[in-house]
Amino acid sequence: MDVELIEIREFLAGNAPFDRLPDEVLDRLPQRLTVRYLRRGTPFPPGDDDRPYLYILRRGAVELRDADGNLISKLAEGDLCPSPCGDGAPSMGGLRGQTTEDTLAYLLPCEELDRLRAAHVEFAAHFDASVSERLRTALDAMTHDAAGTALMTVQVRDLLNRALVHGGPDISIRDAARIMSEARVSSLVLTEAGRLVGMITDRDLRNRCLAAGVSPQEPVRRIMTEHLHTVRDDTLGFEALITMSRLNVHHLPVLDDNGVRGVLSTSDLVRVQSANAVYLVGDIRKARSLETLASISGRLTELQIQLVHSGATASQIGQAITAVTDAITTRLLELAEAELGAPPVPYCWMAGGSQARREQSSYSDQDNALLIADHLKPEDDDYFKALARRVNDGLDACGYIYCPGEVMASNDKWRQPLKIWTKYFNTWIKRPEPMALMLSSVFFDLRPIHDPEGLFGELAERIHTMSKKETIYIAYMAANALKHRPPIGFFRNFVLIRGGEHNQTFDIKHRGIVPIVDLARVYALSAGLDEINTVERLRAAGAARALSSDGAANLVDAYEFIGTLRMRHQAEQLKRGEMADNFLSPEELSPLERGHLKDAFALINKMQESLGQRYQAGRFA
Amino acid sequence: MSRLLLEWRRRWRLRRLAACPLRDYLEAPFPQPRRDYRDVEYVAVDLETTGLNARRDQILSIGWVCLAGNRIRLNSARHRLIRVRGNIPADSAVIHQITDDVAASGIALSTALPELLADLAGRVLIAHHARVELRFLTAACRRLWGQGLLVRALDTQTVARRLLERRQIPFKGSDLRLHSLCERYNLPRYGAHNALSDALSAAELFLAQAAHRDTGHGMKLGDFL
Numbered sequence: 001m002d003v004e005l006i007e008i009r010e011f012l013a014g015n016a017p018f019d020r021l022p023d024e025v026l027d028r029l030p031q032r033l034t035v036r037y038l039r040r041g042t043p044f045p046p047g048d049d050d051r052p053y054l055y056i057l058r059r060g061a062v063e064l065r066d067a068d069g070n071l072i073s074k075l076a077e078g079d080l081c082p083s084p085c086g087d088g089a090p091s092m093g094g095l096r097g098q099t100t101e102d103t104l105a106y107l108l109p110c111e112e113l114d115r116l117r118a119a120h121v122e123f124a125a126h127f128d129a130s131v132s133e134r135l136r137t138a139l140d141a142m143t144h145d146a147a148g149t150a151l152m153t154v155q156v157r158d159l160l161n162r163a164l165v166h167g168g169p170d171i172s173i174r175d176a177a178r179i180m181s182e183a184r185v186s187s188l189v190l191t192e193a194g195r196l197v198g199m200i201t202d203r204d205l206r207n208r209c210l211a212a213g214v215s216p217q218e219p220v221r222r223i224m225t226e227h228l229h230t231v232r233d234d235t236l237g238f239e240a241l242i243t244m245s246r247l248n249v250h251h252l253p254v255l256d257d258n259g260v261r262g263v264l265s266t267s268d269l270v271r272v273q274s275a276n277a278v279y280l281v282g283d284i285r286k287a288r289s290l291e292t293l294a295s296i297s298g299r300l301t302e303l304q305i306q307l308v309h310s311g312a313t314a315s316q317i318g319q320a321i322t323a324v325t326d327a328i329t330t331r332l333l334e335l336a337e338a339e340l341g342a343p344p345v346p347y348c349w350m351a352g353g354s355q356a357r358r359e360q361s362s363y364s365d366q367d368n369a370l371l372i373a374d375h376l377k378p379e380d381d382d383y384f385k386a387l388a389r390r391v392n393d394g395l396d397a398c399g400y401i402y403c404p405g406e407v408m409a410s411n412d413k414w415r416q417p418l419k420i421w422t423k424y425f426n427t428w429i430k431r432p433e434p435m436a437l438m439l440s441s442v443f444f445d446l447r448p449i450h451d452p453e454g455l456f457g458e459l460a461e462r463i464h465t466m467s468k469k470e471t472i473y474i475a476y477m478a479a480n481a482l483k484h485r486p487p488i489g490f491f492r493n494f495v496l497i498r499g500g501e502h503n504q505t506f507d508i509k510h511r512g513i514v515p516i517v518d519l520a521r522v523y524a525l526s527a528g529l530d531e532i533n534t535v536e537r538l539r540a541a542g543a544a545r546a547l548s549s550d551g552a553a554n555l556v557d558a559y560e561f562i563g564t565l566r567m568r569h570q571a572e573q574l575k576r577g578e579m580a581d582n583f584l585s586p587e588e589l590s591p592l593e594r595g596h597l598k599d600a601f602a603l604i605n606k607m608q609e610s611l612g613q614r615y616q617a618g619r620f621a
Numbered sequence: 622m623s624r625l626l627l628e629w630r631r632r633w634r635l636r637r638l639a640a641c642p643l644r645d646y647l648e649a650p651f652p653q654p655r656r657d658y659r660d661v662e663y664v665a666v667d668l669e670t671t672g673l674n675a676r677r678d679q680i681l682s683i684g685w686v687c688l689a690g691n692r693i694r695l696n697s698a699r700h701r702l703i704r705v706r707g708n709i710p711a712d713s714a715v716i717h718q719i720t721d722d723v724a725a726s727g728i729a730l731s732t733a734l735p736e737l738l739a740d741l742a743g744r745v746l747i748a749h750h751a752r753v754e755l756r757f758l759t760a761a762c763r764r765l766w767g768q769g770l771l772v773r774a775l776d777t778q779t780v781a782r783r784l785l786e787r788r789q790i791p792f793k794g795s796d797l798r799l800h801s802l803c804e805r806y807n808l809p810r811y812g813a814h815n816a817l818s819d820a821l822s823a824a825e826l827f828l829a830q831a832a833h834r835d836t837g838h839g840m841k842l843g844d845f846l
Binding site: 005007008011030031032033034035036037038039042058059060101102103104107 | 692
């Protein structure tokens with residue numbers, strides 16, 4: 001072909017489904033096209049074509065409206081317009097269109113489209129709605145295309161930059177220190193017959209030996225850490241980073257099939273990644289005032305932006321940000337206890353909602369509650385009220401705004417002893433009512449944040465026993481899970497908000513993410529699973545056959561894809577110094593991403609419908 | 622030149638020319654200016670040259686694409702590199718990226734020009750700032766066949782200037798450049814200074830200009846000339 005039509009070829013190659021065609025077919029495709037220009041305001045399709053064509057938008061925009069004039073969809077650059085081509089290709093189906101911008105379109109004759117579909121299975125598959133594969137490819141592409149993929153793709157074995165330095169547990173502390181000093185390392189792995197038995201770090205030498213007055217002649221076994229968290233050598237750098245932030249440790253032994261392979265330290269990770277949840281968490285634990293905490297939490301936006309740019313998925317970002325929120329919560333409790341004195345009876349600080357699920361983005365609002373030991377006396381509540389007030393105010397000062405629904409520990413209703421909590425859940429489970437449904441997303445996603453006496457386990461056990469016997473509340477929750485529907489019209493077009501501040505956008509959180517979170521909760525509860533995180537719930541539910549394993553895998557992919565688009569949208573806003581929101585315009589997306597997002601929405605729709613049928617959810621709506 | 626005289630001159634020249642590609646081209650009558658522009662066929666043409674002087678400088682490449690009414694047929698897109706005499710001046714090579722090596726892979730003008738003429742027969746030539754294209758093509762025809770090129774030509778730059786003047790919109794010379802106008806009409810920007818890309822841009826610009834002037838009552842070809 002004439003190489004100069006290369007620009008048209010490249011345009012096609014960047015758009016679904018043409019990206020699936022082999023190079024030599026793409027080379028010849030531009031010659032099959034006709035070019036038309038439609039002025040803004042022209043009816044679409046223009047109606048003066050000599051034969052049926054598929055319109056591919058090169059520039060401009062087309063709006064499609066139903067018979068009542070409601071906007072059904074807005075097509076933009078790279079989109080395929082509804083056509084008379086039939087057989088799975090998008091069709092006008094009674095809609096009326098109009099160009100809303102000056103529009104240049106490429107026209108592919110329907111018979112050429114048929115020929116391509118007959119000859120190229122992958123291309124044809126686009127029209128046959130093989131949603132799952134398209135989504136997975138899209139997710140891969142998005143996380144791999146990001147700049148600085150370092151931690152996302154590198155395995156920890158490639159981060160270990162030296163041979164393992166190790167010794168036996170019975171050598172003296174002094175010898176251990178000497179080995180570390182000579183090898184210039186900050187940690188020493190202790191092994192017995194090749195098996196990992198413990199580890200010491202610089203800090204242990206200082207805190208557990210010198211400061212504690214232990215003789216350096218003692219065996220190192222006396223001061224070593226025995227119960228170690230380890231990672232496998234094929235773990236992704238990013239996962240190791242999250243493990244370290246969650247555990248607040250700076251060293252992780254790395255294992256392969258033959259035993260210990262080395263020690264991963266935070267500095268190994270810092271070499272590849274400067275934004276670091278571990279350091280934020282470290283700083284939080286040292287913070288002595290609310291002001292310091294608030295200034296550290298101000299760096300969360302930076303963390304989110306950097307994670308997005310390094311190609312992290314929504315789940316990974318959610319884990320990292322929630323690790324920071326957990327640390328801030330814990331630190332606020334410690335500071336409050338330092339001021340108010342020790343608690344009169346044991347208590348557990350519980351987080352609900354996105355913090356419980358480890359799915360926060362920077363600046364979610366706060367959902368929390370207090371579980372208190374049953375033997376509290378009436379006068380003790382003054383203490384817990386003051387404690388809760390301090391922590392709720394502190395979280396608000398750190399950017400976690402007060403929960404609009406008042407689900408906070410400072411609210412008397414949500415600061416109760418175990419027996420009252422048991423009663424609450426008993427009501428929600430046995431006599432479900434609309435209020436319980438509203439609260440379900442908060443209280444059926446519950447996680448202990450600070451629980452020194454282990455009170456939460458008892459509550460969890462009771463909830464488990466109660467819910468096993470009852471199924472009615474699950475039917476109610478299933479109905480509730482169908483409330484938020486994805487913004488997709490009946491033939492795969494975005495349904496957008498009309499007018500107002502968010503004109504021509506859709507709410508990606510409530511119409512994309514919440515539906516999947518709600519579905520996952522229903523699956524998990526119906527199978528009696530303890531998982532709280534949405535991805536973990538879906539995987540476990542797939543394994544427990546609460547839904548098909550394909551369905552589970554596809555929903556995970558859809559969730560990650562939508563969530564990652566949302567995180568990226570917010571990171572862009574934060575970078576521009578704006579408030580992050582959830583209102584996404586299809587124009588922010590590449591044509592490929594738009595296609596995949598439609599796939600994800602279609603999948604949610606399908607899963608919602610099948611859930612609705614299973615629980616006959618209409619009866620409870 | 623007067624539009625009415627053009628057809629008369631075509632017949633006169635046809636009688637005086639011996640058999641050659643230029644004579645074949647002249648066999649087809651020019652489209653009549655009173656016809657609806659949507660029923661006329663066009664060829665958008667662009668040339669890359671070694672300079673601006675049609676007598677001294679040479680054609681380096683020709684790009685063209687045919688239009689049937691208000692539709693561009695991409696299957697008619699052609700791009701021909703021309704083998705030139707002597708070296709390509711360095712300053713022009715910087716602009717169009719055609720070096721001596723590239724040009725050496727080209728074909729003779731006497732091969733390429735008949736191809737263009739065959740497509741141009743019975744059609745209107747579209748070019749942006751058409752004077753340059755017309756001068757070079759005329760010079761080439763005269764060299765090869767002893768006669769200049771007679772053609773019905775539509776200059777998208779002239780169409781644009783008239784529109785701005787009629788609406789009394791002030792404009793700078795740079796506003797009339799091909800790529801500035803394409804941007805104004807929301808057209809894609811192709812890599813500049815490639816003969817086919819620019820020919821395609823000129824074709825798209827014509828579609829846009831026609832769509833914006835056509836109020837639904839139809840326009841005559843003559844309204845654009």
